Amino acid sequence: MVEPVERQPDAAASSNAYANVAESAALAMRGDQLVKRFGAVTALDGVSFTLGKGEILGILGDNGAGKSTLVKILTGFHQQTSGTLYVNGQEMLLRSVDHARALGIECVYQDLALANSLSIYHNMFLNREIVRRGPFRLLDHARMRELAAQCLDDIGVHVPSVDLPVERLSGGQRQAIAVARAVHSDAKILLLDEPLAAMGAREAALIIDLVLRLKEKGGLSIIMIMHNYAQTLDIADRIMLMQRGRVTFEQHSAQTSVPELMDIVRREYRAMRSNGAH
Numbered sequence: 001m002v003e004p005v006e007r008q009p010d011a012a013a014s015s016n017a018y019a020n021v022a023e024s025a026a027l028a029m030r031g032d033q034l035v036k037r038f039g040a041v042t043a044l045d046g047v048s049f050t051l052g053k054g055e056i057l058g059i060l061g062d063n064g065a066g067k068s069t070l071v072k073i074l075t076g077f078h079q080q081t082s083g084t085l086y087v088n089g090q091e092m093l094l095r096s097v098d099h100a101r102a103l104g105i106e107c108v109y110q111d112l113a114l115a116n117s118l119s120i121y122h123n124m125f126l127n128r129e130i131v132r133r134g135p136f137r138l139l140d141h142a143r144m145r146e147l148a149a150q151c152l153d154d155i156g157v158h159v160p161s162v163d164l165p166v167e168r169l170s171g172g173q174r175q176a177i178a179v180a181r182a183v184h185s186d187a188k189i190l191l192l193d194e195p196l197a198a199m200g201a202r203e204a205a206l207i208i209d210l211v212l213r214l215k216e217k218g219g220l221s222i223i224m225i226m227h228n229y230a231q232t233l234d235i236a237d238r239i240m241l242m243q244r245g246r247v248t249f250e251q252h253s254a255q256t257s258v259p260e261l262m263d264i265v266r267r268e269y270r271a272m273r274s275n276g277a278h
């Protein structure tokens with residue numbers, strides 16, 4: 001059984017709940033003391049985390065806490081200033097998004113990148129279009145339509161037609177397409193940056209349902225950045241709280257609660273104010 005770990009912000013060698021089995025095959029990913037600086041700004045100030053295989057890790061935290069920066073390092077978009085990342089137990093410096101993708105790491109970004117004027121199926125095969133055999137390398141639209149429809153069906157996303165331009169979909173449906181695209185690419189590790197941002201209850205339910213079904217299918221480890229505590233506790237196996245570039249708390253969802261999380265955040269604010277920090 002893993003003991004709860006509440007971290008002191010200045011615990012230099014702070015590790016994580018799985019430290020003893022750090023190189024264990026049970027981990028899809030592990031970060032050790034990741035630091036990221038943008039000039040004078042320290043976005044990540046020694047972040048350590050683990051992601052178990054088949055696990056959903058929910059990351060909570062204030063605006064500017066460093067959540068997106070962490071995800072962008074895990075997806076190869078940024079490189080850490082220092083610290084070590086392990087993928088499937090192997091030390092790995094992710095050189096680019098393509099490098100991360102080749103390792104089965106896919107991301108749905110906060111400012112998500114769908115081409116709104118293109119159809120659903122075009123979007124699902126953006127940058128990995130299927131071409132017909134033969135000298136002209138013509139796009140195989142029929143095959144892409146068929147596979148897109150099948151993939152959406154597999155994961156329970158219902159759209160009237162895969163020929164619809166994405167701009168005709170609701171925000172929730174668009175997110176679902178972005179998630180479907182990431183999953184379709186055979187992702188082993190899926191990173192979702194605020195998939196429920198600006199969504200109504202029904203749309204959020206669609207994405208939550210989709211993520212839970214993906215988990216049931218197995219073989220996928222997921223990191224979700226979230227804002228809503230209750231939703232996070234519902235969907236994630238484990239939660240991690242980030243504040244000012246550090247991990248200040250982590251716990252199994254079943255062993256914490258919204259009041260406990262609120263309390264930790266309040267305590268942090270009080271400590272910050274009395275230290276005169278900004």
Ligand SMILES: Nc1ncnc2c1ncn2[C@@H]1O[C@H](COP(=O)(O)OP(=O)(O)OP(=O)(O)O)[C@@H](O)[C@H]1O
Nearest residue numbers: 038041042043061062063064065066067068069070
């Ligand atoms: N490319 C960049 N260049 C300079 N500073 C950056 C860059 N990206 C992020 N930062 C800074 O790093 C800090 C962390 O930003 P980040 O986007 O990771 O926060 P976040 O936790 O995702 O916040 P939010 O909840 O608002 O999305 C912020 O102070 C931000 O201004």
Ligand SMILES: [Mg+2]
Nearest residue numbers: 067068069110
């Ligand atoms: Mg962010």
